[in-house]
Amino acid sequence: MSTFALWRLFHRSGRSNTSGHTSVLAIIAFAAATAIFLTVLGGVHGFVWRASADHTLGCLFDETVCRPGTLTVWQHRLTNPADPASYASGYVMLAGFACVLLVVPFVALAGSAARLAASRRDARLAALRLAGATTGQVVRLTALDAAGQALVGSLIGILGYCVLMPLIMLLRFQNQGFTFEQLWVGVPALIVTVAGVAVLALVSSLITLRRVAITPLGVTSRTAGPLPSAWRAVVFVAVMLVAVIVFKNPAMVAGFGLGEVMIYIVVAGFVLLCFALFNLIGSWVVTARAKSKAHHPKDAATMIAMRRILDNPKRAWRNVSGIALAVFIAGITSICGFLGSAAAGGSPNDPATLFLRDIGTGGLLTLVFAAVLAAVSSGVMQAGSVYDQVGEYRMLVLEGTDVKTLNRARFIEVLTPLNIVVIVAGGCSMLLMAPLFAVSMTEPATLLSFFGGLALCYALVAIGAFASNRVAAGLNLTDYRADD
């Protein structure tokens, strides 16, 4: 039997069950990730379009490939101090930086979606193995499932990108709104994006499957796995310390014979490195906090929540990782709020003033995108957890656990890691920014931007929690048949 025939058989009876619901969640996540990725890419494309003499990427980096006649006009514009074009390359650089910042939340969301696509099929896959399907068939089936959902999700995401485009056109950068031509990334880019999302889903689902041994007898019993070790924290603290020392003494880098551009690259590199490393310590931080609270939980909901976190710290971290990274971005971009407000006093058409104001807008936009990516990731993961734990919920309800306690347990399961990672992420990003922008870090505009970002993140998580409660409310927990 071919894998495709098996896939059709597998899906015939599974449309309305838990795996069907998680498929919808995975598709939503892939769609949101693709829509936001393309929107951001569209923004970068817009800045490249504006910074390039003939509006192509090639011309931006190599003047010899520019269309004849365009370069002269462009160079003439650059010599005009009143033309915002003089800052065009700065815009491209900052847009690229924002894009890189968003890569991690994007990959986190796509990865969550892929895991969701590949997981929670254990029992059915085990039944297939029992019926005679080979390991290879099961692996291919899961991969096909994940890739199919990624494909559907990314196609919906392209529609989302088209829907969002008119809203992005309302934004004004360099004192002008974006046009369709500037924001349209082109068909090849769309195809590459769809293929990329599918490949990401395939790789993630295969990695997920590698960790689950699906035998004809079912999945391995759940036992306590090793908790994340402290070496992660040591590595992170060491890198943070080096980064702070370098940021405090930028002349040190210059002293090695590197130019000013290299200083910027080193600073951006360290920020991105710390950002990436935050993923490394996330599960360790979450574990440490849950362990301390699990010693003497104040009630049943807290006990259940802490044990669930300790059962799978990586899952708990994934639930809030997007938010933690968004908070990190909020710390980095809070300075943009200050720069934006500093621009308010200048002439509205002065390119330098425009640049500062646009940095403020861009920072805010990056934060909003990161927060939305994070909220979708968190909401989808929480809703997925509800389906994952439906058997346990059913048993708890039968035994007299009220729904309020279950909802509370789920909320604490998200809120406890969230609180701790927000403190660590916010603290780290502010620590990194402090040596660079010492005085302005205490300015009201900076603090307002930072705490506004925090409030946005918490509000979006609350929406995710509300959505998962709705999912839980939709489950029929008492319609349970043992043998009759």
Add this chain to the structure above:
Amino acid sequence: MDYTAAMLNTQAGRGVTGVASPTSIQNAPSGPHALALNHVNFALGEGETVAVMGPSGSGKSTLLHALAGIIRPTAGTVMFRGANLGTMSDADRTRLRRSAFGFVFQSGQLLPELPAVENIALPMMLGGVSYRDATDAAMLWLERMGLKTLATHRPGEMSGGQMQRIAIARALAVRPAVVFADEPTGALDQTTGREVMGILMAAARDNGAAVVVVTHDPNVAAFCSRTVTMQDGRLGEGAR
């Protein structure tokens, strides 16, 4: 259906009606719903042990769920200590299940993330007992079950028999009036099953709890003082 869980000398009712399970309603495309329970009268005395036997699909588990207030019968009454479970709010029935009933199922009733001691402590904590007091009481139950060394072990690290003993301890830890057991030995071998039933009955007797056991196994039914049989949703008295 009149179920009278006659814990305090409550009389059995005489109403005659049926209980349609939600499953049967959902599955019925049109026309009259299939009745999971039909013309069922059942009474349970304080401390009494009753086995409910019958073939698959006869309505045993539906009866157990109706008795425990998990589902409402579409008609008839389910009385417990003078209160009609059918007219109680969902919150009240939840509270009742938490405080007055204990449950032992075939498998999977323990939370996989919680160690044994916390699994036993959980229902007490849901009732408002502090973590320390609940885990202290749970440790006593573990000692009684001979499983003290497994206190910090999780269900995935235990055998089926050990898990069932933990489940029995959890069901009885809140000192319930009735323990409902649905195929409690279904996943165990005969020797372990017998051992688990012995523990369940002894612990229930010591706590003055009545026991309703749903089972296919006559050996399990033999542990109970009375056996009733279900057939096509109707209840009949068994041999004993």
